[in-house]
Amino acid sequence: MKQITQTAPTKEEAINVALKKLEVSREDVSITVVEEGKKGFFGFLSKPAVVEVTVLKKENPVDQVLEEKIVEEVIEQPVLDNTSTLEEVKETIEVTEAPNNDQAIAETKLYLETIAKELDIDDLVINETREGKYIYLHLNSEKAALLIGKRGQTLNALENLSQLVANKFSNSFILIRLDVGNYRERRQEALEQLAERMADKAVRTGQPIELEPMSSSERKIIHNALSLRVDIETYSVGNEPNRYLVIESIK
Structure with missing residues (x-):
């Protein structure tokens, strides 16, 4: 296939x-x-x-003949004996064709290092973690603030650009996730606290509360944080990159 x-x-x-x-x-x-x-x-x-x-x-005689020919050729190889089943042969083929994204990750790291040098960051260290199609790149530097930017805007932009670079060189679709000094976790905690405060304010005043423009991932954090509350509703308004979230009391 x-x-x-x-x-x-x-x-x-x-x-x-x-x-x-x-x-x-x-x-x-x-x-x-x-x-x-x-x-x-x-x-x-x-x-x-x-x-x-x-x-x-396509089920037709020609395809069947070709498949049989491929299987016969593989079975003749020393690594398989004549008792190998069709499924075993197919599994062997799939293993040998497993995607290798080492080059894509290497190119992405090189891109980030190049950007860092443009920002006069010479001590950048990139640690890598892989989980299926997700590639987590943890950036560390004494000048971490330059990589994060105001409310994470620079970090989000770097993540989007790194995504483009990675999939230009990858053999299969992968998702790049960047973090600097555990910023993502701290930002999530801050957003969850903000969500509760603004929800309480919306209920107390009876007026809808409009938050600042955020990325889709950050809006999702607030949606999830308030998903169990029955006294308010949340929805997004506007177009990217100025799309923002509204918290409104349910009367």
């Missing part, structure tokens, strides 16, 4: 590029949209569209 994960500025572009690479038409594939993609602010905070395109298996 042929499958390709393609990244492009828009969903349609990603699909068309994938079809061209696979040399098939649209009716011969199934398409899964991993990320819709979105336009950024002057292109700075844009997110690419990501699709998974899988070639549908």
Whole structure:
């Protein structure tokens, strides 16, 4: 089964590029949209569209002959004996074709180091953790504040740009998550506390409370923090990057 994960500025572009690479038409594939993609602010905070395109298996004699030929050739290799089953052969093939994203991660680290040098940061240390398709890069420096920026704006921008760099070199779709000095955890705690205070204020005054513009991930933190409260509701207003959250009392 042929499958390709393609990244492009828009969903349609990603699909068309994938079809061209696979040399098939649209009716011969199934398409899964991993990320819709979105336009950024002057292109700075844009997110690419990501699709998974899988070639549908066609049941015809020619395909069957080709599959049998491939299996026979693999079975003839020394690593397998003549008792190997078709499923065992397929598992062996899948293992040998497992995606290796070492280059993508290395290129992403190099990109971050280059940006750091532009900010006069010479002591940047990047620690890496992998969990499936998630790649966590922990940045450490004496000048951590420069990498975080006001309310994490610089860190969020670096994360989005790192995502683009990583998937340009990756063999499969991966998600980059950046953190500096455990900032993400501290920011989440601050947002959860802010959410409770503003919710109480909305109930006390009877007036809707508009928060400052935040990224979608930070708005989600506040939504989740208040999800169990029955006396208020939360919703987002506006367009990125100026989309903000409103907390309103339910009368």
